[in-house]
Amino acid sequence: MAGTADLGRDGGDAGQSGAAAARVDLPPAGWDADGLARLMAALGGADGQARYVGGWVRDALAGTPPGDLDIATALPPAEVIARAEAAGLSVWSSASGLQHGTVGVVIGGKGVEVTTLRRDVTTDGRRATIAFTDDWREDAARRDFTINALSANPVTGAVHDYFGGLADLAAGRVRFIGDARARIAEDHLRILRFFRFHARFGRGLPDAEAYAACTARANDLMALSRERIADELMKLLGGARPAGAIRAMIEGGVLRPVLPEIDADGAARLEALIAAEDAAGIAGDAVRRLAALLPPDAARADLIAARLKLSNAVRKRLGAALAMDAEARPRILAYRLGSGGATDRLLLAGRAADAAALSGWTPPRLPVSGGDLVARGLDAGPVVARALREVETLWLDEDFPDAARARAIADQVAGRIKLER
Template identity: 55%
Template sequence: MGDLILPEAAWRRRAGMDRLCEVLGTDAARFVGGAVRDTLLGLDVADVDLATELPPEDVLDHVRAAGMKAVPTGLAHGTITVVLPDGPVEVTTLRRDVATDGRHATVAFTRAWEEDAARRDFTINALYADPVSGTVFDYFGGVDDLAERRVRFIGDPLKRIAEDHLRILRFFRFQARFGAEVDADGLAACTVRANDLMALSRERIAAELLKLLLANRAVPTVRLMIKQGIFRPVLPEITNVDRLATLVDREIGAGIAPSAIRRLAALLPPEAAIAEDVGARLKLSKSDRRRLVSATFPAGTEPPQAIAYTLGTDLAIDRLLLSDRPGADAQAIGDWQAPRLPVSGGVLVERGVRKGPEVATLLRTIEAEWVRAGFPDKDQLDGIVAAALDQWRRDSSNA
């Protein structure tokens, strides 16, 4: 420990970062967790966390006295969010667990770095770095595990899962993102304790699952989870990974960014009632639930732009990629901007249509034909409007 130096990275040069570390005391604060792990892997870093020996109240006082904005986002657990010009940094006092129940932990603050490391879930997440020298501190072999792409619990996996049941899903999420060969002890513990997931809030389950589905190795990881019965206690509908595998290949082939909701839809039987039930169970947002349900319907045979005009781009891409239509159909609407119907109700009124429901009905007829014709130019649209008005006049005279 102490031989490895954290590589230079853009996030270390963010405005205010050096000043924050000085305020906390460079001998009393270290970068920790994902920022250290991902920098060692050469990956981009979004979120930055600092661990400190200072009590949270002192962190607040020091940061505010330096003229920085500090928000006590998790004071009871020792977390202060410091708002820097390039984004927030979470500063958390070193902690040790006093009591756990599988969902929540009661903590006590400590000044021992190894105690703080020992309460973290996996060795690759318990890496610290000196903010000045970049020296990496590794108490549980995380650097070696990172080199081997091994996701390994700190200590006894069964004990760590008993402390926080969500670690079952986190084990697989990190496996999907970083893992190569699966750690046998961790896998065995997750399999034995899979029923513990039933004690978790569905929001926490959804958050982990949706992150997992975006990872590079989502398909083999989900396949392993199905084989080990991990989903059975909370999402028994997930029994096959084949549609997800096909979808991932189609996303890549079409050059379309993955969507966690689209990928979740691929894991479920294509039935609206099932999608609605799962969306409600996971307490997804209304828009995500609507998207999940929409993805169960077939793409149909209309041109891709017509589908996108009716459903919106995201929902249209979902249906096209989950169908057996060519990937080029989804590509065709990736950057497509739906036009607006260049005909208003006022134009119809000027041409003799009575104000009221008839205008709206006629507009819908014109719009449907305009979409079917592929959003033609003004001359062809004028013909569509004229034909619709002629039909309206015939119908009105026969009424």
């Protein structure tokens, strides 16, 4: 894999200029090498008809865990299907995918998307009408950022770079291809994608032109579905270091048109939460971080979550994380909320040590049931329900003693209630 010292810059199809050409290791780690070799042979990879593109090439060069593997080809979709099937590979497709030139191929149990080179004909900020092309540079030009427009030869691993993406990757710079405002006008989601990629790959301040374009066109986000906004926001929050990007978005008014409730106080809470996660040695979590970012009011946060059309499970978790609770004992909190819910609430409260203490601990079940109390002579119904709550409280106060002690507590409670009757 090429290190950053090897990253050159190229304006054409021939490869990299400079003393050392950028290359990526082949085949991609974790993939079936024989299956990929068969697919690339079928697609004419050795003849320049197919390349690895986009995220996997970028991640391999950056030394970060690679994501999905995508392939671009000059071949039309029907020919991709025919060649892949002739090579004995399983293929799937949909009407929408074929319309956009994308065919799925199964390699070693994993799905690879093979997409015919494209150019945009028209765009409206949400979707594009495309036409197929055989021009690699033209296809790269329709991508959002220079670091996402890289492609790699499937035989040699040589990287093709038309817009300075290698230099930007080496410098920790996320930059739009061409005019930033024009690229945002093509697809408004690129505003949020810019901040997500800056959080992941950027160093220092955001690219000035890109940041100015995002702040100037923030109202464009209002044209997007709330589901797309939520999806992109959650991807950002789930990254390793989202706080700086979130603060930059707030300071630039980027979120104001669609999420005006997220403010500087929310950014400060997010930063405190991430510090607590780090101190506890607990992995960052997008839902927990969203809870920090939203107003610290469960009912209000639920209204925002509903507006974003988040799932019922996420809304329930947000509500549990933000509910007021005076319980100071972390293990009892875990018993009441589950380990995950307790961890959320403790970290949001800055109780990193208590959250860390819960790691690997599973709350036990109360070893006594209502039937056990009936067997001790109590009447089924409200009396047993009240007695069971009392047994549980005493059992929790003694920090989850074993079953023998729980039965002894049950004997005491049942005996006292019978004497009171």
